[in-house]
Amino acid sequence: MTNSETGLKERQFKIVGTRPLRPDGIDKVTGRARFGADMAAPGMLVGKILRSPHAHARIRSIDATKALVLPGVKAVVTHEDFAEVGADLQDVLENVMAQDKALYDGHAVAAVAAISAGVARKALRLIEVDYEILPHVTDVEAAMAAEAPVLHDDIVTSGVEPAPKTPSNVVHRHEFGHGDVAEGLAQADVVIEHDFKTAATHQGYIEPHACVGSVGPDGQGELWCCTQGHFWVRNTCAALLGMDVSHLRVTASEIGGGFGGKTTVFIDPVALALSRKAGRPVKIVMSREEVFRASGPTSSTAMTVKIGVRRDGRITAGEAVLKFQGGAFAGSPVDLGAMTAFACYDLEHVKTVAYDVVTNRPKQAAYRAPGAPMAAFAVESVIDELASKIGMDPIELRLKNAVENGSQSSYGPKFGPVGLVETLVAAREHEHYTAPLGANQGRGIASGFWFNFGGQTCVSLNINADGSVALAVGTPDIGGSRASMGQMAAEELGIGYDKVRTIVADTASLGYNDISEGSRVTFSTGLATIQAARDAIGKLCGRAAQTWGISPDAVVWEDGYARPAGANAGEFPPLSLAEIAETAAKTGGPIAGHCEVNAAGAGVSFATHLVDAEVDPETGRAKILRYTVVQDAGKAIHPSYVEGQYQGGAVQGVGWALNEEYIYGEDGRLQNPSFLDYRIPVASDLPMIDTVIVEVPNPGHPYGVRGVGETSIVPPLAAIANAVSAAAGVRLTELPMSPPRVLRGIDEAAANGKA
């Protein structure tokens, strides 16, 4: 039987779709699991980084003489200790270690390795940096102003006509869309336009960045670190240190959260450079303050959205102008925001304009569906208001405009089979949608989209002589992916889940693997695992054929057994995987399956969130009362970890919507670099997070998998803003909706009402 829409065979799964225990589970509940900071090496030194206290300053000189004579200090490094790199890595290098200018509060300017943390800290105070303090700018719109202090002399805005001749903080202007927005808006019965702002937020992973780096006198290096992508770390560190890639082996530790924030390097090249100079291994662990000041939070934004709708609910046009600051270097996720802004809707006329802006803040790193949550916040807020203006149910309005198989996306390609309509229908049918609300309570709904990625992937599946299987993957496991890989391997091989052990191999043991990002792991490493299992099955069948003296073509693999087929059917007793493995030494040696692939066909995914909020009119505090996530997973391999992604994304969205915010002072310094003052949600802030897994199979994956990790954070900002706005009785357009901001909104609305 074949699913008519997707062409995928409807397969009865035995292991996929069940909820087995994860292979790393026991280690993680007993404290045995080794994370970044849990590694020690013989003779290890402690590395510490000196950071700029200024938001913007020219570095006239760095004098480490006094630090170097302090007993116990073994090495000091500055920008000069790194190699010259190509244009593609110039920003990464400058962010790792400032060259001529410190570009933000917390920017690394020098580093020291010493025999203890105490000596290293003392040494940092002895390094003399002569700064010429420069004017700074941390706000996105202020940075775009003509009189703003300019960070880089070599950034001249691209994408505008006529081409400017002077440098600016605006890196580029990009435009996406199709049709004619003016014409579309002219057809509308109602047009609503609003300005929106969102604060920069941090991924907030609980494990600070940590690594142990070692470079021996022979130039051979080893690195242990917590990262989402150790192959990328290897290539980048090798380039920054001027080493051959093969001379550096990187092992990924267990990773204590990433959410995009561990897709780049901050301390790893520094540890290696210190080690090379000191001749001993060097461990660097960031403090939480360093994580906030000097890792990669996401953008703060200013956005304007204008949408027109007819009374029958058809959206006639949508337009968005997005301005994102991405910190001190080019590359904010504004283009992704612009591409995703209207991706839920089938529009004849749509235009999004994206401005990438630099400011004196840390260089942004990816944060879960980079750029999409902010854009969705703006667009879905306006959609919500339009629904109310024309008196239409907000789900009905979305259904009237939702993209389906064959729809032209707002960012270019045509969609294949997609599940937005299914999530909207499931949300409408959910008991939550019609549950009664009390006083000062409001219900919000919003939908969201994320592309999902595939990418370079290499796995190795080794059949052991006892019939057990070792599966080596190259994508660090952030949220239970080893369990899912084990399930897919066992499913394909027809053996028990407990017969497969999945590990994350080091960079010397597999071909290149792209980073665990873009919700790509279950899709692409899963696809590669299935292909590697099929490769191994081919070899297992060959060995069986050899044993039976028949053609390999005359052997089939069923439920973990090689069976003679065709004319030979029933001729020989079937051979199990374990039986074939046991005699492998006599039939040709080890049996292994491999797959190297640049995975295409990642299926996009959509979600719809429902949330109830209550606002205290006295204090302006908003509380989340109820939350339901509905999202398309394509096929949920391990439903518990799919639910976990849905719940985690929603709750990160709660923090972003209500509390979290990078606060800079007039001096350009970060005012709240701690979990006390940058408050992420805690258990007592929240209700249970209900989940509904919708499965519209992705034809690009053998089992129909779509990535699930990122889409879950796209709708919450908007859904919560819609709920809080409904509860407060006023449209809130700025995040976070902290109590003072909500109260101001209520007071202003009351004042306007009286006037």
Next chain:
Amino acid sequence: MTAIAVAATINGEATSFLCEAEETLLDALRDRLGLTGAKEGCGTGDCGACSVVLDGRLVCSCLVLGAEAEGREVETIEGMALGDHLHPLQQKFLDHAALQCGVCTPGFLVAAKALLDQNPSPTEEEVRFGLAGNLCRCTGYDKIVRAVMDAAESMRDGR
């Protein structure tokens, strides 16, 4: 600087170690004794990843000096399972998939055990407030709360 000699009972065993005067209990456990189950997520008592029990009281070990452990009893995540027999909380965290990255998990388990030792029948709200000093960024707490409630029930039923 002279190191301080400390004698304490750690996970039921008499243990002695040297530490500097300014060294935290967390650093002493991790760097001196190899007990790396407790994690430093913040170093300021805001995240609970370093939770241990000191003389029966739940503390953030990043806010306690190593020298303060002198003569006292410290319980860490490493002492929670008896050999290969997991504590019900550990088993329920696995059963409910109550961890994703797992870095906050030791702190949550230590804090949850301290909670259930005091209150064997907590309501959902009591669990949520009891664990409000522990940050988890992956799970949204849903499965953690369910695992603790379920563990409490199975412990009441006689393990």
